[in-house]
Amino acid sequence: MKSSLSLKRRCILRAVTVSAIAFSAFAALAQSNWPTKPVRIVVPFAPGGTTDILARAIAPELTRAFGQQFLVDNRGGAGGNLGADIVAKSVGDGYTLLMGTVGTHGINRALYDKLPFDPIKDFVPITLVAGVPNVMVMPAEKARSLGIQSVADFIRYAKANPGKLNMASSGNGTSIHLSGELFKSMSGIYMVHFPYRGSGPALLDLVGGTMDVMFDNLPSSIPHIKSGKLKALAVTSLQRSAVLPDVPTVEEAGRLKGFDATSWFGLLAPAGTPPDIVNRIQQEVARALNTPAMKEKLGSQGAIPSGNTPAEFTQLIDAEHRKWAQVVKASGARVD
Numbered sequence: 001m002k003s004s005l006s007l008k009r010r011c012i013l014r015a016v017t018v019s020a021i022a023f024s025a026f027a028a029l030a031q032s033n034w035p036t037k038p039v040r041i042v043v044p045f046a047p048g049g050t051t052d053i054l055a056r057a058i059a060p061e062l063t064r065a066f067g068q069q070f071l072v073d074n075r076g077g078a079g080g081n082l083g084a085d086i087v088a089k090s091v092g093d094g095y096t097l098l099m100g101t102v103g104t105h106g107i108n109r110a111l112y113d114k115l116p117f118d119p120i121k122d123f124v125p126i127t128l129v130a131g132v133p134n135v136m137v138m139p140a141e142k143a144r145s146l147g148i149q150s151v152a153d154f155i156r157y158a159k160a161n162p163g164k165l166n167m168a169s170s171g172n173g174t175s176i177h178l179s180g181e182l183f184k185s186m187s188g189i190y191m192v193h194f195p196y197r198g199s200g201p202a203l204l205d206l207v208g209g210t211m212d213v214m215f216d217n218l219p220s221s222i223p224h225i226k227s228g229k230l231k232a233l234a235v236t237s238l239q240r241s242a243v244l245p246d247v248p249t250v251e252e253a254g255r256l257k258g259f260d261a262t263s264w265f266g267l268l269a270p271a272g273t274p275p276d277i278v279n280r281i282q283q284e285v286a287r288a289l290n291t292p293a294m295k296e297k298l299g300s301q302g303a304i305p306s307g308n309t310p311a312e313f314t315q316l317i318d319a320e321h322r323k324w325a326q327v328v329k330a331s332g333a334r335v336d
Contacts, residue, residue, distance in 0.1 A: 034094050034277050038069040041097045041267070044083025044104060046076040048200020049170055050217035050303075054129050054265050055099040057297060061288035062281070076197040079173035079335070080104040081115060088117035092272030097281070098123070100268045103174040106320035110328040111173040112335050119321075125313040126267040127282040128306040129289070130298055133237035133262050134179045134215045135225070136250065142209055143231040151234050151253035154213070158189035167191040168211035170199040172335045178324065179215035179236050179261035181331040186256045206230070217263050218243070218302035236261040243302045261327075264320070266306075266313055278310055 039062070043055045055072045062070040075083035084104045090096035098104075105119045138148065148154050158165055169177035172195045184191060194211060196202035199220045205211045207229050214221075215236060222243065224230040234250040235241050238260045250259040267285065269278060286307030288294055298305050308316075328334075 034280075035066055035068040037095065038071055039066075039095050039097065040071050040073050041099055042083045042087050043072055043074045043099050044076060044080035044101070045074065045170055045174075046196075046198030046200045047074050048203065048220065049198045050132060050219045050263070051080075051099050051101055051265055052198070052200065053219050053301070054298075054303065057294070058129060058267075058285060058288065061294070062284055065284040065288070074198075076171070079108060079111075079171040079177070079195070081108060081112070081117075081173075084119070085116045087268070087270055088122035090270045092124070092270040092274075094269065094273055094277040094281075096270060097126070098268045099129070100266055101175065102262075102264050102320055102324070103171070103177075105266075105268070105317050106264075107175065107178055107324040107328065108173045109321055110325035111178075111333060120317075122271050123268040124271055124273050124278055125310050125317060126269055126278050127285050127310065128264060128266040128308045128313045128316060129285065130303040130305050131262060131264040132218045132301075132303045133235045133241055134176060135218045135221050135235050135241075135244070135247070135302075136179075136183070136213065136215050136233040137206065137221050137225065137230040138213050138233065139206060139209045139211075140228055140231040142212060143233075148233075149231075151248075151250060152255075154233060155187050155189060155254060158187075158191065162190045163192060165191045165212040166210075167193050168202040168206050168214045169193060169195050170202055170216075171195045171197060175261060175263040176202075176215050176217065178327055178331070178333065180213075181333045182259065182261055182327055183215065183250065183254075183256070185331045186259060187254060215261070219298075222301050241302050243300065264316070282307070282310055 041055050043052050045051045059070040059072055080103045087096055087098035109119055148157055167180045206214050207224055225232045232247045234248050234253045236250050250256055289305040289307040
């Protein structure tokens with residue numbers, strides 16, 4: 001009887017071991033064959049903003065590299081948290097990616113009391129796609145009518161008319177929102193904040209004159225600046241932008257020493273995504289970003305391509321969280 005039970009145990013253990021080996025072999029084969037179906041890139045904002053622009057620039061390159069469609073899926077809302085949550089709760093099989101931002105992975109942990117996901121534990125960083133400065137823009141006609149042609153003019157008007165200027169943003173907790181909050185805090189002015197579901201819809205109202213000012217990501221505002229519909233008062237980086245060399249920094253124009261509020265955008269995958277898939281995506285994104293055509297395309301919009309390694313992107317996310325946590329605390333901005 002005892003010998004029979006022992007034999008049964010050995011058979012069961014052998015079967016489990018064979019199954020485990022078979023599963024491991026199958027998983028390895030699945031990784032090597034990836035992708036065998038379309039891959040979704042979730043953009044956690046509405047179409048038309050910089051997050052969307054960069055995702056749509058990268059998607060065709062990945063489609064060509066891997067022979068499967070990389071499709072952009074816009075899921076805007078809650079400062080990028082709705083789209084990020086979808087990816088956080090997806091299977092880590094390489095078929096769902098996120099175009100994350102400084103908002104979703106650098107700011108929101110400090111800004112929101114509760115998040116439905118953990119920006120660190122629930123994601124695997126793949127690569128930084130690009131960094132961009134923000135730009136302080138007003139409807140050109142409104143700026144002329146109010147006599148605002150510089151940041152100094154803007155601050156003077158805002159102090160003389162507290163609460164009369166409306167500030168648009170791509171959503172609570174985005175770098176566009178926090179750039180404005182930092183400006184309000186450092187300049188001592190008050191503006192009414194109107195969060196949208198993305199930069200695209202906010203820009204429509206800004207260009208139409210419904211909103212008064214926005215600290216938009218440079219790539220999405222460039223066309224409107226060049227067409228004359230928007231007046232660029234300043235860029236939010238410490239250095240001027242090569243695509244707007246005549247536009248001063250906020251620090252220069254507003255005498256706000258140390259003002260720096262730049263944005264970044266990068267690909268992430270759900271936790272558990274195999275390192276082989278992560279590395280393959282990173283390598284193809286880096287290759288695409290290093291081509292003269294892509295450098296020209298993104299550079300002309302004020303974006304600075306990257307393509308760094310997963311480890312380097314992880315370090316950036318950690319550093320950015322620490323930086324923006326201090327900004328959030330200093331500004332007093334909170335979102336329930």
